[in-house]
Ligand SMILES: Cc1cc2nc3c(=O)[nH]c(=O)nc-3n(C[C@H](O)[C@H](O)[C@H](O)COP(=O)(O)OP(=O)(O)OC[C@H]3O[C@@H](n4cnc5c(N)ncnc54)[C@H](O)[C@@H]3O)c2cc1C
């Protein structure tokens with residue numbers, strides 16, 4: 119578990135995210151919590167609700183049912199530091215989330231992250247696809263999500279190999295089903 | 297050991313770039329007793345320092361100095377500042393390369409005569425023939441230790457090859473093998489055999505793969521005639537009042553501008569930087585850039601017709617295990633217009649690790665269509681398509697004067713549009729690749745668009761007549777007798793084959809020519 123996402127249980131003040139995608143993700147004070155996976159992520163530059171929305175959005179853009187929320191959280195966590203450093207980034211993200219929620223409410227009367235079906239949320243994302251906010255989040259995920267070494271085993275990718283002597287004795291030609 | 301030469305030593309041959317072309321030329325000249333200084337923009341890494349991690353390795357090796365793009369190619373949309381995936385380091389892209397080493401076919405040296413006039417294509421016959429190049433191909437194959445030549449056995453097939461081979465045979469292909477690879481299948485030339493590490497693109501950590509970094513340059517240095525100066529970015533080639541090259545201006549590792557004098561200058565910066573350097577060397581005498589009286593410098597940029605097919609099966613493949621590109625189908629490489637296009641293509645095994653797969657499978661793609669494919673990663677097999685693309689005058693490298701690099705020089709803009717022939721060939725190859733995999737049970741096949749260019753060719757083309765191109769049959773510029781081009785930018789046309797064996801063969805041949813002319817005192 120990465121150090122900046124600390125394990126902690128839900129506090130009494132935790133606000134439940136409702137029935138939507140964010141169901142497992144709660145906002146408590148200045149943190150986003152995931153009690154099921156036992157982690158929390160504190161934010162100060164971004165609103166905690168914004169971080170929660172980013173995590174939901176990350177999964178909606180690259181949905182892998184076998185990948186736990188924490189990897190999506192790790193992938194979007196750098197926006198907290200970026201927002202703290204750069205006001206333009208902060209505005210892009212906070213405004214982007216406001217737009218997303220406005221569009222979601224116009225369609226369904228509910229904030230984006232609280233929409234119950236992935237299809238509903240994806241339809242909202244399609245409306246902002248290609249825009250600066252969407253592209254920033256999506257392109258950041260390509261490296262932020264898929265380059266996490268802890269994610270690789272979920273996909274069956276074995277990573278570095280020279281240190282293990284290559285695959286010469288570890289199955290480079292072990293395929294037998296043909 | 298490595299000889300340090302004086303900046304004012306005007307008897308040296310200065311080579312710009314230490315990759316497949318420059319590193320080979322420099323070493324061969326040094327072996328012939330000629331003094332050589334190679335100026336290389338990138339750093340020098342050791343084999344042990346290479347990293348088995350795609351993005352970290354990219355950060356270590358890739359050329360990421362500013363470049364811009366234009367045109368209708370998808371790379372412009374998805375990777376606007378990364379037209380090419382090539383290396384900035386000692387060894388150049390021979391550090392990245394996969395090792396596939398094929399000779400061009402006879403008719404590919406004569407495309408104008410063979411294919412005839414094709415609208416929009418600037419076809420031209422090479423000023424040399426296969427026959428003339430054959431001895432140099434043989435020398436290059438021996439030098440690089442190419443499998444299936446010189447009695448060297450082929451590499452064993454990995455899992456990705458097994459699927460590829462079975463599919464190819466099912467649909468009737470005959471010429472299927474683990475190919476001709478400059479990767480040791482058994483120990484040779486003081487280098488060990490392939491350990492099936494699977495990170496060939498990231499710089500082979502076992503030394504089984506030929507590169508100028510490990511297999512050429514150290515040999516050249518051992519003669520005492522070769523000095524390689526890393527982190528030396530050449531800015532300009534200078535000339536005297538008679539129009540002869542006199543040396544180069546470069547920025548050294550400490551950021552200081554230096555001037556290295558030279559008897560001969562050879563440019564081998566790969567097909568984007570080489571024309572950029574010639575264009576940036578414009579002077580009163582050569583207002584359109586050095587060696588550009590034909591106006592062809594930077595034009596006819598080729599990148600091979602490429603694409604990939606990845607297919608998901610219902611059982612594991614683990615395609616990333618083992619040699620990345622040891623697998624080829626050659627049945628489509630010939631000339632046969634019944635298929636609806638001129639030229640041919642090869643199908644070669646290819647795998648990407650999970651991080652690069654995410655970036656390149658469908659750049660910009662998202663949602664379940666994309667992620668369900670990624671979920672099938674462990675069950676995936678993959679192949680790469682490489683075919684002859686048509687040279688077009690409008691596909692070109694120009695100076696983008698509104699964007700400057702860290703030295704304040706205009707960057708290269710790379711403009712590219714597919715020719716209709718390229719599109720027809722790619723569609724055919726996508727269909728064939730898909731059919732191969734479906735024949736052995738693929739549940740889903742994905743025609744994947746071309747990556748940023750790994751094969752960059754043609755921007756200083758060879759021509760018989762000075763008005764048609766930049767260099768003659770020896771890579772000597774038509775305009776400046778002691779200025780040479782020694783990399784893939786010399787290619788008159790691209791052929792269907794991976795280019796490096798030809799680059800090396802041309803460099804060996806050029807070394808012979810330069811040595812001969814030097815002793816005759818003509819240059
Ligand atoms: C991932 C990958 C896989 C490949 N696989 C194959 C394969 O299997 N088979 C095959 O045939 N080919 C393959 N290639 C292509 C092959 O690498 C190139 O064709 C070959 O290396 C080109 O040689 P070159 O001498 O033209 O340029 P390079 O090898 O790229 O060398 C150019 C060098 O010049 C330096 N340079 C540029 N400008 C300057 C300057 N102004 N001053 C100083 N130095 C400068 C650069 O830093 C670089 O080191 C592959 C390429 C890649 C990227």
Ligand code: SF4
Nearest residue numbers: 490491493494496500
């Ligand atoms: S598979 Fe072979 S050539 Fe490729 S990196 Fe490994 S040892 Fe080197």
